[in-house]
Amino acid sequence: MKPSSDPSSGQKPDHASLQQAAEWYARLSADPHDEAVGAAWRRWHGQSAAHRQAWQYVERVSRRFAALQGEGDTAARTLRAARRTDTSRRQALRTLGVLSGGALLGWLGWRATPLPQLLMAWQADYRTATGEVRDVLLADGTHLWLNGATALDADYRPERRRLRLFAGEVLIETAAEARPFVVDTAQGSLRALGTRFSVTQQDGFTRLALFEGAVEVRAVDGGATCIVRAGEQLRFDRRGIGTREPVLAARQAWTQGILVAGDIPLAEFVEELSRHHQGYLGVAPEVAGLRVMGTYPLHDSEQVLAMLESALPIRIQRPLPWWTSIDARQ
Known part of the structure; x- marks a missing residue:
């Protein structure tokens, strides 16, 4: 089944296109007046329907993100700061979590949930x-x-x-x-x-x-x-x-703040972790089937991601402070 072109339908474009779209969004947000970047983005955008669908999806998520902030310029400043260093990126993630208030609305927005x-x-x-x-x-x-x-x-x-x-x-x-x-x-x-x-x-x-x-x-x-x-x-x-x-x-351990993985696919683990992670959290198809075992703290999703990265052949990428991708380690 092909992904829907409407991000509100609940179906997502393919992971690679989404990741590219998020990276383009970060580049354009960093310097919206850079003509060379704008021209390169237009070429990428016009290459395929998958690219256009992915761009729509990222735009839709970003608009819902901005609506949660109340102050668009505050979100923009935080987004720009997040690309400077790893430390500032982690601080930006915490800041954006505070700005959104951890709302249920935010989590549904990351998933491009239909408005009704x-x-x-x-x-x-x-x-x-x-x-x-x-x-x-x-x-x-x-x-x-x-x-x-x-x-x-x-x-x-x-x-x-x-x-x-x-x-x-x-x-x-x-x-x-x-x-x-x-x-x-x-x-x-x-x-x-x-x-x-x-x-x-x-x-x-x-x-x-x-x-x-x-x-x-x-x-x-x-x-x-x-x-x-x-x-x-x-x-x-x-x-x-x-x-x-x-x-x-x-399987009930989450009521005590613990996520127990009993040899489950990474994609299933990420689905559960996403309920405790501020922003979009996606996993590449080539690593989605990796098996996860162990006990993890639900109160700190960043620590959980670091634990996964040290135990599995994956890498964590964050082109935007509210967009986290789990990909194969190269």
């Missing part, structure tokens, strides 16, 4: 900022833990209990009572059968991890259903349900 979904998340009953973990006790005694950059609504009525997950990940420990307990995502619904489980809304699919009890999963299109039991996890999209796989109890 972004607005629903921003207005949700419960939400967390990038890097924040929050626990909530609902009226019936159900306990929720919200991972970073998570948003959901709670709709409690005499005949049922229902959550709507717009973004992020929630760990749920349901209270035992007669009313059904249902979680809705963009891909379907999950009915708890007395249980402890986590639900993650990701790009184009939902992930369920079950630690106690059982959950009935129903895909929104086609009506495919299945029962998932303790110790199992799976993914499903709107059309169908994937294969069950074992889940580790340590």
Whole structure:
């Protein structure tokens, strides 16, 4: 499937084109009046549709970034300072994180989330900022833990209990009572059968991890259903349900500020880390399948990236203070 030309569609252009676009954006921001750079950028931009799509994507993310700052010139000064030294780049990252307030809106913006979904998340009953973990006790005694950059609504009525997950990940420990307990995502619904489980809304699919009890999963299109039991996890999209796989109890460790990787692909690890990282975080296809193991501190994503770089054949690139790319080491 080819990437969409509309960055708001949720589909991203290829990693290489995105990285080039981010680097061009940094060069043009550093000196917008350099005619030679401008001419070279125009040549690059006109070479292919992939380049134009990538440029649109980076522009869209940068506009959402600027909107978060309130002061465009402050962001611009910070961006220019970030290219001077490694030390100033790290300081710029911290500054930009403060400017954005760590908002959920910012994380959704990095992902080029469609505007309607972004607005629903921003207005949700419960939400967390990038890097924040929050626990909530609902009226019936159900306990929720919200991972970073998570948003959901709670709709409690005499005949049922229902959550709507717009973004992020929630760990749920349901209270035992007669009313059904249902979680809705963009891909379907999950009915708890007395249980402890986590639900993650990701790009184009939902992930369920079950630690106690059982959950009935129903895909929104086609009506495919299945029962998932303790110790199992799976993914499903709107059309169908994937294969069950074992889940580790340590998968819940993020509630304690720890990210445990039990021999998972780097791309999956980065997906989870991105909820605790200020700005865009991408991974090149050639290293996306590298296996990651170990325990990592969620409170410091920069330290986590440094740990990955020392253990894997990768390099971390930051052409912009809010744009981080994981590529193959050369």
